[in-house]
Amino acid sequence: MKLERKAKRIIAIGGGKGGVGKSIVSTALACHWARQQRRVVLIDLDLGAANLHSYLGIRRQTPTLADFLRRKTDSLEPLLIPTGLPHLRLCSGAESFPGMANPPHWLKQKLLRHIRALDADVVMLDLGAGVAFNTLDFFDAADDGVIVTEPEPAAVMNAYGFIKSALLRTLQSVFRHHETLGEALEADLALPEDRRAFSLDWLRQQARAQAPDAVALIDEVQQAFRPALLVNRHSAQASPVLIDNLRMLCRQKLGVELDWLGHLPDMPDLRRSLLNVPGFLDSPSGSPLRKAVAAAAQPLETHFPPEAPPRDYSDDDVQALLNMVDWLDDHALGGRPRDAWKLRVYFRPEEVDAHLRRHGSGLAA
Numbered sequence: 001m002k003l004e005r006k007a008k009r010i011i012a013i014g015g016g017k018g019g020v021g022k023s024i025v026s027t028a029l030a031c032h033w034a035r036q037q038r039r040v041v042l043i044d045l046d047l048g049a050a051n052l053h054s055y056l057g058i059r060r061q062t063p064t065l066a067d068f069l070r071r072k073t074d075s076l077e078p079l080l081i082p083t084g085l086p087h088l089r090l091c092s093g094a095e096s097f098p099g100m101a102n103p104p105h106w107l108k109q110k111l112l113r114h115i116r117a118l119d120a121d122v123v124m125l126d127l128g129a130g131v132a133f134n135t136l137d138f139f140d141a142a143d144d145g146v147i148v149t150e151p152e153p154a155a156v157m158n159a160y161g162f163i164k165s166a167l168l169r170t171l172q173s174v175f176r177h178h179e180t181l182g183e184a185l186e187a188d189l190a191l192p193e194d195r196r197a198f199s200l201d202w203l204r205q206q207a208r209a210q211a212p213d214a215v216a217l218i219d220e221v222q223q224a225f226r227p228a229l230l231v232n233r234h235s236a237q238a239s240p241v242l243i244d245n246l247r248m249l250c251r252q253k254l255g256v257e258l259d260w261l262g263h264l265p266d267m268p269d270l271r272r273s274l275l276n277v278p279g280f281l282d283s284p285s286g287s288p289l290r291k292a293v294a295a296a297a298q299p300l301e302t303h304f305p306p307e308a309p310p311r312d313y314s315d316d317d318v319q320a321l322l323n324m325v326d327w328l329d330d331h332a333l334g335g336r337p338r339d340a341w342k343l344r345v346y347f348r349p350e351e352v353d354a355h356l357r358r359h360g361s362g363l364a365a
């Protein structure tokens, strides 16, 4: 089946270590963009230990990715469940059953094709812990990869390991059929971790010596592989040294520059709201986290495809819209009479048009 790509931006949230806040970050970013009226789909890809549904307060039985993986449905659309937050839908994670945490390659590729075909402005992939191939493949397939870590040694080490593995995995798939470089990568990967020579510079040297044509492609991968770094549970006591070292290590050892998204504060109150994270973010005690998430989201938003340019509304267009507003009853204008009143009083053609479109009418494009 041929599927057309409709997802405008796919963002993966990974980071190696469990418990560092990947799912909280995925949820908070998804809520942030949904509040900006972007159509967001959040996909729980922590196939072994899915928990996004509980962070979103969903307790009822719902369809899950397992239905897709077991081929009960041939599309992701029927699995998308509303979340109580307008514009945000969830594809809940698979309940665990043997083999599901590690779907075969063809099934993973099929899932990726269906993810790309989702009609959404932002699709977020919440990944599981570890550096299993399926986790790395989802990370590498996204348009943007975000690494979440805490400012403590084990998490930072895991973040580095994750970045290195994701880069290696990308290069492995790029050069899979390349005789010399494919073999060189395989051979290096077969060595024990501490004896591996791998870095982008090392690979470039191999290419210069044995396959000069490939140098340009390595440069291209280096340009494109730019994970973003987000430090969660930051506190005033946390030393910046570990994070500085991580960025330096990536630059010097791997040749990878990390985009900086900033810090999210440690929020002791969050623990009491884990069954309603959106509610927490909206509450006064959640406001520092909400603001930090908005700031962290900004660099990612610069990569979003531009909105359609604003259209010009002729006098006739404006008159047609006014007629529509008068003609439609309050119900069609959003269900609340107040909305219709607002639309008439603060009439701005582009807002009214967008509103009517969302309710199935509006001017012809």
Ligand SMILES: Nc1ncnc2c1ncn2[C@@H]1O[C@H](COP(=O)(O)OP(=O)(O)O)[C@@H](O)[C@H]1O
Pocket (backbone or CB within 6 Å): 017, 018, 019, 020, 021, 022, 023, 024, 025, 051, 129, 232, 233, 264, 265, 266, 267, 268, 270, 271, 274
């Ligand atoms: N910014 C934060 N402040 C306080 N606690 C947090 C924060 N982020 C995450 N946590 C806690 O850490 C736990 C694990 O977070 P989660 O996002 O599920 O981790 P991961 O998805 O990386 O395994 C959460 O249930 C929450 O209790």
Ligand SMILES: [Mg+2]
Pocket (backbone or CB within 6 Å): 022, 023, 024, 046, 051, 126, 127, 128
């Ligand atoms: Mg998680």
